[in-house]
Amino acid sequence: MKEKVFILDANVLLHDPEAIFKFPRHEVAIPVTVLEELDKLKRTPGELGKNARAAIRELAALKNMGEGNLHTGVKLENTTVIRILMEMKTDYSKALALTISDNKILMAAYLLLEQGQRVVFVSKDFAARVKAEAIGLETEDYQNFKFSYDSLSKGLQHLEIDKSLIDHFYKDTHILLPNLTHRPNEYFVLTSPEHSSAVARYDSAKEQLTPLLKTPNLWGVKSRNVEQKCVIDALLRDDIKLVTVLGPAGTGKTLLALACGLRKVFDEGVYSKILVSRPIVPLGRDIGYLPGTKEEKLTSWMQPIFDNLELLCASMNGEPSETLTWVLDSKKIEMEAVTYIRGRSLPKMYIIIDEAQNLTPHEVKTIISRAGDGTKVVLTGDPTQIDNPYLDKDSNGLVYTVGRFGSSKIHANVYLEKTERSELAAQATELL
Numbered sequence: 001m002k003e004k005v006f007i008l009d010a011n012v013l014l015h016d017p018e019a020i021f022k023f024p025r026h027e028v029a030i031p032v033t034v035l036e037e038l039d040k041l042k043r044t045p046g047e048l049g050k051n052a053r054a055a056i057r058e059l060a061a062l063k064n065m066g067e068g069n070l071h072t073g074v075k076l077e078n079t080t081v082i083r084i085l086m087e088m089k090t091d092y093s094k095a096l097a098l099t100i101s102d103n104k105i106l107m108a109a110y111l112l113l114e115q116g117q118r119v120v121f122v123s124k125d126f127a128a129r130v131k132a133e134a135i136g137l138e139t140e141d142y143q144n145f146k147f148s149y150d151s152l153s154k155g156l157q158h159l160e161i162d163k164s165l166i167d168h169f170y171k172d173t174h175i176l177l178p179n180l181t182h183r184p185n186e187y188f189v190l191t192s193p194e195h196s197s198a199v200a201r202y203d204s205a206k207e208q209l210t211p212l213l214k215t216p217n218l219w220g221v222k223s224r225n226v227e228q229k230c231v232i233d234a235l236l237r238d239d240i241k242l243v244t245v246l247g248p249a250g251t252g253k254t255l256l257a258l259a260c261g262l263r264k265v266f267d268e269g270v271y272s273k274i275l276v277s278r279p280i281v282p283l284g285r286d287i288g289y290l291p292g293t294k295e296e297k298l299t300s301w302m303q304p305i306f307d308n309l310e311l312l313c314a315s316m317n318g319e320p321s322e323t324l325t326w327v328l329d330s331k332k333i334e335m336e337a338v339t340y341i342r343g344r345s346l347p348k349m350y351i352i353i354d355e356a357q358n359l360t361p362h363e364v365k366t367i368i369s370r371a372g373d374g375t376k377v378v379l380t381g382d383p384t385q386i387d388n389p390y391l392d393k394d395s396n397g398l399v400y401t402v403g404r405f406g407s408s409k410i411h412a413n414v415y416l417e418k419t420e421r422s423e424l425a426a427q428a429t430e431l432l
Contacts (some may be wrong), residue, residue: 002116002118002297004027004118004119004120005027005117005119005120006026006027006028006029006033006120006140007030007031007085007105007109007112007119007121008030008123009034009102009121009124010034010037010038010101010121011124011390012122012142012391013030013034013038013052013053014048014052014055015124015145015360016051016371017051017054017055019144020058020059020082021058021076021078024078025078025080025239026080027080028080028083029084029085029112030059030085030110031088031109031229032085032086032108032261033088033101033108034105036101036406038052039056042056042098045339046338046342046361047362047366059084062076064076065323069394070082070083071083085427086135087111087224088110089108089114090107091257092107097134097367102125102128102131103131106128106131106135109132109137110136113136113137118138120137120139120140120287121138122140122142123139123141124390124395125389126389135393136152141392145361145400146400147400147402147404148403149383149384149393149394152160152402152403153183154185154414155414155415156187156227156230156414157186157187157189158188158189159177159188159190160190160193161190161191161309162192163193163196165177165190165192166191166197172212173317174206174209175190175200175209179319180202180209181318182202183407184202184204184409184412185202185204185234185240185411185412186412187201187233187414188200188201188357190209197228197229199211199226201233208389215233216263217263217267218232218256218259218262218263219259219262219312219313220312220314221255222250224418225418225420227251227414227415227417228252228265228416228420230414231252231253232256234261235261235378236263237412238270240411241375241377241410241411242368242376242378242379242405242410242411242412243257243376243377243414244378244398244412244413244414245257245413245415245416246380246381246382246383246413246415247417248382248385248416248419249382249385249419249429250420250426250429251417251418251419251420251421252290253354254304254305254308254352254354254380255308255311255312258305261274261352264350265332265333266327266332271348272332272347272349272412273332273348274334274350274351275332275346275351276333276336276351277335277336277337277338277341277351277367278304278333278364279338279356279358280338280339293308293401303353305335305360309328310324320408341370344370346370346371347372347373347374348373348374348375349371349372350375350376351367351375351377352380353377353380354381355380355400356396356398357381357382357383357385357393357397358386358387358388358396359397359398360388360391360395361395361396361401362397363397363398364379364398364400364401370412383396383399
């Protein structure tokens with residue numbers, strides 16, 4: 001069988017600048033059009049420009065990493081051969097205009113196919129993969145930085161045990177169940193045939209199930225189901241440094257994260273500030289095209305956060321508008337675009353990243369790596385609702401983080417299933 005030649009689309013290198021090294025024992029070919037696309041994007045603000053520059057640097061450094069050159073191919077220690085494709089087929093079909101960069105990349109791949117090579121076109125762009133298959137090319141999504149969404153633990157197990165064990169749990173505030181399959185900070189609903197029940201968390205340090213924290217006043221918010229109760233417990237525990245909350249719209253992800261943040265910052269003083277951020281647009285593009293100052297630009301994008309803040313302030317004693325003004329004037333809550341977090345050091349903060357499913361794994365890594373001493377990071381989102389054209393439910397940064405941190409003792413993950421926003425919202429989620 002012929003060896004595969006992997007043709008990488010530009011979006012693959014923008015997703016992972018080191019992608020050229022992820023195909024050991026195979027040939028990797030980069031059409032020159034891809035290099036031109038990277039060059040156009042290298043001055044773009046944010047993660048997109050950063051990854052474009054990084055990918056160009058990796059290609060430029062190849063000549064010092066192996067034998068050969070980029071025209072005939074540079075052979076690396078892992079036997080990968082990397083080269084730049086300068087030629088393409090120019091007379092395939094008028095339907096594929098060569099004024100479009102995607103078509104030029106496909107024609108470079110097709111020329112190799114005509115020459116008898118086994119070509120595999122790798123792209124994060126669904127439309128580009130469909131066009132590639134239409135002209136007879138093998139295609140693949142870029143599999144690195146992917147984690148199966150369907151295989152993720154939902155963070156909550158239901159166990160039926162003897163009533164005596166539940167009584168023991170309430171009496172001694174812990175229980176040890178042999179042969180228990182668990183993850184660190186996983187939650188359990190314990191039930192018995194006699195209708196006794198309890199909710200517990202697996203404590204990795206003690207290697208046993210322990211009760212949830214007693215819920216304090218959370219700015220008027222109370223849990224409406226057992227999943228929300230578990231989320232609140234994870235959000236209030238200072239030893240859990242990373243919390244991921246997944247679920248469809250209306251399940252209370254952002255509201256609970258914000259309510260617990262207000263409790264920890266304003267009431268307990270554990271953290272100095274709440275930092276709330278959400279992706280402005282796919283791939284973290286800048287907000288410069290909007291009118292006004294940075295704060296004015298952010299207002300429309302952060303409106304869902306303000307809506308939740310208004311709801312929480314309205315539940316407190318006193319005039320809601322006065323409470324909201326006091327919270328905002330305290331300088332203890334900051335709204336920031338994801339684009340502007342890179343490069344900062346953020347100690348002793350309660351960080352909420354909303355709509356994290358629209359971030360790439362690289363972007364999530366950039367955010368979490370900003371966390372300084374004493375900082376807690378909360379990622380919320382719905383992996384089934386993604387606006388980024390190059391991400392799906394398996395390749396987004398939220399799911400990747402849950403998968404990679406699955407065995408970490410400082411991480412907790414809970415999936416919220418039931419919509420609690422309103423009866424109408426619940427039916428819309430179910431029926432539409």
